Every structure is written in structure tokens, then in C-alpha cells.
Amino acid sequence: MTETDAPLVLIVEDEPDVAETYQIWLQGSYDVRTAETGDAALAAVDDDVDVVLLDRMMPGMSGADVLSAIRSRGIDTRVAMVSAVDPDFDVVEMGFDEYVTKPPTRDGLLETIETLLDRAEQSEALQEYYSLVARRSALETEKTEAKLEDSEEYARLNERIDAQREEADETLGDMESDLEFVSAVRELSELTEDAAGEEGADQLGDEE
């Protein structure tokens, strides 16, 4: 299947009928890759994959094993667990970003994908928000309050900060949700670790 500029979703599902149903739902809006086993999933996943829909119960490698392999490789992607078992708090601890109860509805599945695509925008939106706030702090450090009040640059900056904060908060999603909150924070930590781990990742690439 040729891939377009649409977001790329990897469906990991051992039952072909179920995988096909998801594929039909996603057609037109997303590019899709599929994998029937955990091993195939690990071969198919890379930084180009925006969202992984990962079946929890598969013969051989379990969804949890696949997830920890994705995390330890430092792959920049968001993973939703798809499970017939009602999720417990362990979903949060295992490191999933979302979960979908099986069998999912079409709307439920698409909504989960959209939440995870927003999460993918979070880093950039928060980074821009931080840069603007840091610039304002620099101005505040340099200039007196009276000077700031007269400064058009300062007023414009404040407006941009308000707008950017709103945009960033939209990408964050529902922070009252335990799962989404932990997912948002994990996104920060991965960014920090990525910077430290880039050299290691390059070496892995060379061996292949």
C-alpha cells in the first residue's frame, strides 16, 4: 500500500476480520499498516508511525511486551491498547497513552486516534508556548514596569502568549483523566531522553 501525507496508523491485531474492519473505518483519513503478531508489529513500527492500535491479547508476544519494546527503542509514537478486558490502573503504569475497549465502535476508535494525534502535536505547541513566555520574562527582567506598560512589543507578546497557551492546552486534552495526564508528562520525558539517546539509536541503525 502506498503511503500519503495522511497520519500513519499501525494496526496490530491477530484476527484478520477485526483488522480489516478497522482498516475500512480508517480508509480515506489515514494511511494504514497492519501486523498480525507482536514480532511483525516491531518490524513495522518506526518514527513515521503516528499511532499504534495494539491488541492486548495475542498469541506469542503480548501487547504489553510490544509496548515495552517500542518504548525501550525510543520510537516516537503513541500507543493505544485495544482490549476486551476492562482496563485497570495497570494500563497507566504499563505506559499506554490511551485504551480502547473491544469491540470498539467506529466513532470510539476514530476519537482515540484523534486524541493521540493531538498528543503528537503537544511537544511543538508547548515548546512554542515556552519560548514566548521565556521571551516575555527576558523583557520583564530588562525593563521597568512603567516601560513595559508603554511597550507595544510587550502587549503583542502577551496576546500571542494567551493564544499559544490555548493552542497548547488543546493538544494536552483532558488533563483530569489519569491516563491522559501521565501520557502528557511521559511525552516530556521522552523528549529529554531522546536528546541523550540519539547517539545510541544511530549505532543501532548502522548494524542493520
Place this chain on the structure above:
Amino acid sequence: MSSTYDVSGVLPGDELDELPPGTTVLISGPSLVGKRQIAIEMLAAGNGDGDGMLLVTTKTSAASILRDFERIQPEFDRNRVGLIDSSGTDDRDGIREVATEYVGSPGDLTGISIGTAKLTKRFADRGVANVRHGLVSISTLLQYLDVETVFKFLHIYTNRVESSGGFAVFTLDDDSHDQQTVNTLTGEFDGVVQLRETEEGAVEYRVRGFGRSPSRWTPLE
């Protein structure tokens, strides 16, 4: 539904009393001036009202914080406290019957967030609607992480407190970081209680933000 958070009596003046759900407060000032004490008193003030309390510690052990709580409030209800200890100390005296999550390092923000999520869920399961969050201190986080990461984490955390109608108090040593860093972080909170030490060694405070005009410097005692 959460109701307002009463913090009257913590500061000698009446600048802060009933705070609306979602309020976040920063206590800033030089080291060793009593910021943590104020933060703990703001949290403990809700214990009698049935509020849950959730405190992240970075340097002080959870056990030592628990002793502080019990010193302030002898009738302290241990069922309404949750502690996330990332201090790495092994002081665990008297902590057994209190909900505590241990995190390896203050730099492990994911671990801290999982710990707080676990304990908020515990409160929710038991019908505790009002939760007071605390984190002491931001300065320790800055020893492990860059200011960008800490800023973003605080943005996410305060966003969570706002959307869940909670209350939160954080502390920051404003003499350990440059002014720009302090300004950048301060902007993330609804208001700040600033502390300073006079040349005679007395401690003064003023309250800024909260949509009001700043208060005057006033002696703390």
C-alpha cells in the same frame, strides 16, 4: 463537585482566605525562610474540612513531612493524605499506614505523575471531591531537569489541577535561580506569596496575582 479551599489563618493577614476551585499558588523566597512550612499549612488547613491532600516531596522524606503535618494538626486524619516521595531517603518511620508512592528520583517526572495519578484515583474512589496538591520544591526539579522541561511539567500539572477543580501549592527558592527563570515559572500560577528576609533577619511576605493588586510587604509573624 469541589467547593472552595479555605486557607485563612496561614498568613497573618487576610489576603488569602477562600480560594476558588482550580487555584494554584507559588510560595517563593530565599532558602530557609519557611516556604515549606507555609505550603504544608495550606495543605493541612483542609484536613479538618475533609479535603484530600497529595504532596510530592523532592528532598524531604514523606515520613518527615507526615510528622510536620501531625505537629500542625494533632487530630490529623491519615486517611486523607497521599505522599509521593522522590527524595531517595530511607526514612520510613511511622509511614506504613499512610498511602505513599516512592519514585526513584525527582527527575523522573513520569514516575511522579503515575504516583500522583494513583493517589488521586484512591481519593476519587472514596468520594473525596476536594484535593489539595503540593510540590516541594520546584528548585530540586531544576537541579535534575532544564527549565524548559520543568516549565512544561508545571504547565501540565497546573492544567490538571484546574480541570479537576483542585487546589495546588508549590515552592521555589528564588535565590537559587536567575531572575528570568523565576519570572518564567512564576507566570504559570494564579498568584504568588513572596517571602523575603530583612536586614534584621525578620521575614516579610507579600501576595501578588490572584487578579488583585499586590499587597504590601508585611511581617510574617
